[in-house]
Amino acid sequence: MAEGLSLKNITKRFGNFTALNHVSFDIKPGEFVTLLGPSGCGKTTLLRIIAGFLEPDEGEVWFGDQKMNDVPPHKRNTAMCFQSYALFPHKTVYENIRFGLRMRKVPASQHRALVEEAMAMVNLTGLENRKPYELSGGQQQRVALARSVVVRPNILLFDEPLSNLDAKLREKVRVEIRDLQRKLGITAIYVTHDQSEALAISDTIISMNQGAIIQKSDPRTIYDRPVSKFIADFIGTANLVPCTVTRQQGSLFQVQSPYGMLLAEDKDFPHDSGEYYLCIRPEDVRPVLDGEPAGEDNILEGVVKNSIYMGNTLDLFARVQTEPLRASVWKDYHIEEGTRIRFAVPRSKIRILEG
């Protein structure tokens, strides 16, 4: 059965280096949670603590209402998919998948049916007798996935499972992982440094940096309403510039920035005035052609330095006053390099962030 998970004040040090600094969070049963952060942020360490490979220096790990600190890895009902797949090289696909059933003393009479069911789930039927080295990367990852789900773990753990696959396959397998997790209703914790993967796959994203949690929220919130400059910069792309903020009324702020004087509507920003950063996502910037009304939107006037056709969008690298501004606009615009142009940015799309 799916189980919730609680981490309380987890701290882990390696020598003088603090890998995790008082990390706490709760995960609901059946939730798909991603630990997202740059390399060295402590996300894999955290996953290894949950699996039991590492012991925390301080803090408690709870699965449901059971404290797991002193439970060895082979007695925690977790199953992990490794970045390197970690298949047993000397065993066939069938034996790899069956291994967990044997170790968990599942009656031998059920093995064949369970393994075949798991293989069917990940489209591996027919490859039972192959050895891991005879499989492609994607197939190996599927074996690892089948090997994990066949034991019906309470918690599924993923350590950057897709980073060795090519981009197309990555997108395909991540949808499969998500479908499988939903179908089985297993709680899943997924470690990645790939922000688009995290956005695509998660119920909740826990964004980490330097051993601490920076923000825990659903993908839409973390992208649209990042709480810090670090997250805005790490997840997606953002125009981030220093600014001076003064609250006008309610949630309306006057922002003095290198782009000029702007008006921003930010319901989350708690302070009344001070030195902060403003964040504008490139896709929230819209070109205003001559004669078009801009309405209440902020207008930024600049020169296009580079115009790059990406296929699905047109990426513009412009200079507004002295500051670079990146805009990702509709692909059918024809905007030449060197064009003087006005950009519109809605007030509600400007976010004020602490540094």
Next chain:
Amino acid sequence: MKTARKKRKFEWGYLLLLPGLGYILFFLAGATGMMIAQSFGLFNYTAESRFSLEYWRGILNETFVDDLLYSLKIAVCASLLCICIAYPLALIIKKLPGERTILSLVKIPMFIPALVASLLILNIIDYHGILNIILVRLQIIEEPLRLRNDSWGVAALLIQAWKNIPFMLIIMYSAVEAVRRDVIDAARNLGAGRLAVFTQIIVPLTLPSALVSVILVFIRVFNDYVISKTAGPLYPNTISNLMHVTAYLYNDWPSAACIGCLMVITAVSFVSAYTYLSKKLMQNL
């Protein structure tokens, strides 16, 4: 013109094989051919050279059979003893702090010549050696034990082990080290305890190296001359010793050549049978 040049280049190219192929042909095939010819009485240094089967008829006597059995016995025992020590040792060293230092210290016997090693150990186990002196002083035994040149070959076995364990340890250590950490973690994660990780993962993944290292040590000990000469029994002794005595003491080179042929045949058939069996074993695992 063009094709002619191409053709000549092609022919000259074969000469590039000479350093390797020439070496093999001259020293290996040549020497083996000489040995076979000598065993039939040709190229005889000590008597008239003529084709004859008498040397082969005379060779399969009691001494030869005893020496062959002794060589096989000591080689099998030494290689088994070595693997019984080197395999666990490799696993233990992997877990110890300072494994690199330990490993380089353990390698020292590899750089000591067999003769020196033999004499070193004999100093310990000799009739007037350290071990006997201590045992007599402590009044555990009354008379010193005869440990060298004993009829079973314990002394030779000990020295073989001392000399060959480091060699085996290097092979086994790299095998143990090659078992990836994440594969072990995956097994633990799927419910394998310490024993299951050992029997299900570590043993099957290191067994091929163990099998190879056993046969390498087997060949080394089977062909040994020096250690058995100094520390082994007076009779029987290794086949190499018999060959040496036959050639230099009895001046009977053709018979020595027969012994050499049989030595090679025994070794090759032993290795082939062993390889076949280990392949079967690995398949059934």
